[in-house]
Amino acid sequence: MSSPRIIIVYHSGNGHTARQAEAVKAGIEQVPGAEALLLSVEDAQTRWHDLAAADAIVFGTPTYVGSVSARFKAFQEASSHTVMAKGFGWKDKIAAGFTNSGARSGDKLATLIQIALFAAQHGMHWVNLGLPPANNSSVGSEDDLNRLGFWLGAGAQSNVDQGPDVAPPGADLRTAEHLGRRVAETTVQFVRGRRAASGRES
Numbered sequence: 001m002s003s004p005r006i007i008i009v010y011h012s013g014n015g016h017t018a019r020q021a022e023a024v025k026a027g028i029e030q031v032p033g034a035e036a037l038l039l040s041v042e043d044a045q046t047r048w049h050d051l052a053a054a055d056a057i058v059f060g061t062p063t064y065v066g067s068v069s070a071r072f073k074a075f076q077e078a079s080s081h082t083v084m085a086k087g088f089g090w091k092d093k094i095a096a097g098f099t100n101s102g103a104r105s106g107d108k109l110a111t112l113i114q115i116a117l118f119a120a121q122h123g124m125h126w127v128n129l130g131l132p133p134a135n136n137s138s139v140g141s142e143d144d145l146n147r148l149g150f151w152l153g154a155g156a157q158s159n160v161d162q163g164p165d166v167a168p169p170g171a172d173l174r175t176a177e178h179l180g181r182r183v184a185e186t187t188v189q190f191v192r193g194r195r196a197a198s199g200r201e202s
């Protein structure tokens with residue numbers, strides 16, 4: 001069986017969300033047989049064939065003004081012309097999302113919802129974070145996985161006076177890694193299941 005291919009399409013203005021994207025990639029690569037490719041939103045718009053061949057696409061963007069960044073939005077709109085309008089090419093691929101911002105909340109949920117809607121418009125199957133919220137009790141800590149308490153996707157927080165060498169912190173990178181691993185495990189199950197259901201190899 002060929003390996004499930006998972007592409008991470010992301011934008012990062014100053015490198016913080018790029019750290020999160022790299023962590024998602026590391027999580028994907030922990031699953032035997034899964035292959036991961038990182039593409040910036042600009043490179044992705046020159047590689048539609050690679051995206052068409054992917055089994056899953058994970059979308060990532062910083063939260064700017066309570067929303068996806070303008071450059072991520074440009075990629076979304078390009079996909080509308082190039083993929084959606086030309087035959088629903090991403091239908092039934094697996095999708096997931098992540099975002100990073102300066103504030104703890106920073107209205108990141110609005111960004112994750114926008115990414116999930118984008119995936120739904122493409123007919124993709126959304127994979128959520130699959131972690132309980134953490135750092136929400138007397139025994140919780142900033143080192144907890146999912147310390148920011150998201151369900152829809154992975155959130156990260158980067159202090160605005162720190163560079164991407166130190167922000168976002170390790171807990172948020174491990175949370176992103178968890179999302180990558182979960183997407184890869186789900187994609188392996190989905191691809192194998194679809195092949196078995198169609199009478200091909202399991």
Ligand SMILES: Cc1cc2nc3c(=O)[nH]c(=O)nc-3n(C[C@H](O)[C@H](O)[C@H](O)COP(=O)(O)O)c2cc1C
Pocket residue numbers: 011012013014015016017018062063064065066067100101102103104105106107158160
């Ligand atoms: C134009 C702009 C708008 C921003 N809006 C938000 C916001 O709505 N919420 C927030 O928490 N941080 C906001 N930030 C902070 C960024 O999300 C934060 O610096 C993030 O780490 C940037 O990631 P990047 O280095 O990958 O671009 C904003 C930054 C910029 C440049």
